[in-house]
Amino acid sequence: MDLFPFAIVGFDLDGTLLDTSGDLGAAVNHALSLIDRPPVPREAVTGLIGGGARLMLQRALALTGGSDGIDEDALFAELLTFYEANIAVYTALYPGAALMLDDLAALGVKLAVVTNKRETMTRKLFGALDLTDRFACIIGAGTYPLKPAPDALHAMVAQCGGGRAAFVGDTTFDTGAARAAQMPAVAVSFGFNDRPPHELGADAVIDHFDALIPALSRL
Known part of the structure; x- marks a missing residue:
């Protein structure tokens, strides 16, 4: 030894x-739902993760239609609030x-x-x-x-x-x-x-x- x-x-x-991935995916999809974007499929969530939560959101936005006209700071705050409240479900x-x-x-x-x-x-x-x-x-x-x-x-x-x-x-x-x-x-x-x-x-x-x-x- x-x-x-x-x-x-x-x-x-x-x-x-x-x-x-389950809890991060739920938080991302909650944020996307607030701007009427389609959810990211479960099998695609892992490809969004790495580099921090803001980069995860940016990747999700890029995947679902881009970030033009989106208040990214406000959406990021919503994502974090949801994630913190549901941090250990899955x-x-x-x-x-x-x-x-x-x-x-x-x-x-x-x-x-x-x-x-x-x-x-x-x-x-x-x-x-x-x-x-x-x-x-x-x-x-x-x-x-x-x-x-x-x-x-x-x-x-x-x-x-x-x-x-x-x-x-x-x-x-x-x-x-x-x-x-x-x-x-x-x-x-x-x-x-x-x-x-x-x-x-x-x-x-x-x-x-x-x-x-x-x-x-x-x-």
Whole structure:
């Protein structure tokens, strides 16, 4: 156990630790309904996610007719209000995530989350799912530049007390941030991938969380 190479393992949230597509999709479609736009089909929602909620809305607008004449700020506020009120209706950990977090903790690894989701909403969601106490560090949007900027990952390492860190994510926002922060990255193939998983620029790709610790051990 002493040979595990990382003191800190950080995770993206949406599409990595948690499948949030049901609740995010409901919020997007609520916002679209307010401007008489058709809903985004469930199978298309994952393609909207990544880069924060505003980018998700912008993608949805582009998909359903564009943003000309739309008060995007007001619509974004409506989306956030709806999402915050319905934040954990469908959201759940991906298969194997709970056991994987337990196993990393048993190795003495400090666990962290760095997400482009607003930090207030991240903490509310983690509270609803009883996840907060698992993590030494939770960083969301609002304090540091969004990923793929490396600032939040540097802050993650500092808040966790230093040491060698790796980051796990599902999009180029995550792998780009890890690369900029000069830490290894693992990509999950089951998330909201904005490119084919093996083209995300990660050092390893996994298809299930039972493969994460072995993958990290090889990095």
